[in-house]
Amino acid sequence: VHLQRGNVYASKKAIWVLEKALQLLPAGLRIRLRGDSAFYTHRLLQWCEERQIIYAVTADQTKKMRALIEALPETDWTPDPEDQELSYAELRFAPYRQVERRYCLKRARLRQSDGTTKTSYHVVVTNDHQRRPREIIHWQLERCAMENAIKEFKHGLSLDKFPSRKFHANWAYFLIGQLAFNLVAWFKYLILPEEYLTATVKTLRHRLLNLAGKIITKSRQFFLVITEEYQFQ
Numbered sequence: 685v686h687l688q689r690g691n692v693y694a695s696k697k698a699i700w701v702l703e704k705a706l707q708l709l710p711a712g713l714r715i716r717l718r719g720d721s722a723f724y725t726h727r728l729l730q731w732c733e734e735r736q737i738i739y740a741v742t743a744d745q746t747k748k749m750r751a752l753i754e755a756l757p758e759t760d761w762t763p764d765p766e767d768q769e770l771s772y773a774e775l776r777f778a779p780y781r782q783v784e785r786r787y788c789l790k791r792a793r794l795r796q797s798d799g800t801t802k803t804s805y806h807v808v809v810t811n812d813h814q815r816r817p818r819e820i821i822h823w824q825l826e827r828c829a830m831e832n833a834i835k836e837f838k839h840g841l842s843l844d845k846f847p848s849r850k851f852h853a854n855w856a857y858f859l860i861g862q863l864a865f866n867l868v869a870w871f872k873y874l875i876l877p878e879e880y881l882t883a884t885v886k887t888l889r890h891r892l893l894n895l896a897g898k899i900i901t902k903s904r905q906f907f908l909v910i911t912e913e914y915q916f917q
Contacts, residue, residue: 685862687855694722718824726782740824743807772817788817840885891916
């Protein structure tokens with residue numbers, strides 16, 4: 685984690701984060717990257733291309749791009765074989781002062797309660813020229829349940845709101861939260877039964893920490909005594 689000021693774009697440290705992450709991987713692996721729109725910067729895409737990293741990143745839908753998407757003929761769209769409301773297409777597009785790249789498109793047409801149809805798009809830029817748009821977008825949207833991990837990090841450890849108006853005090857608070865998050869992860873992997881690997885901090889508090897008990901001493905040893913009727917004995 686890295687705390688930034690509130691008026692800084694998330695993309696500012698994107699390459700820095702990637703470099704830190706790649707240092708943790710063994711050498712010689714084939715790397716593929718998927719990310720949300722915070723990773724949609726020319727510098728980052730070029731950085732990936734120079735290192736032969738295959739990427740699929742959510743692209744911003746500018747007015748120019750939206751106009752090109754809506755101008756595509758219906759014959760360019762391929763219906764989803766499992767959902768008739770979805771279809772896929774692709775186009776070549778070069779944003780202002782940038783190189784031309786491949787953009788994969790997902791179109792969703794959803795019927796509203798008033799009988800009208802709402803159309804929405806999801807756009808992904810990629811340097812993968814082997815897979816079809818549907819495959820790329822499905823893979824890009826999975827993102828390893830990362831949003832759930834971020835949610836657990838923020839809300840499970842009260843990191844959604846910082847306690848101070850001072851930046852460095854909040855930075856220290858943030859790092860303490862990260863340390864706690866890592867300790868909980870090791871606690872689950874090294875000590876608890878396998879069923880707890882996906883447990884949230886809230887669940888651990890309820891089942892293990894916020895628990896009425898009594899510590900007694902016997903033969904120079906300490907024992908934690910809890911009721912035999914405890915549900916998670």
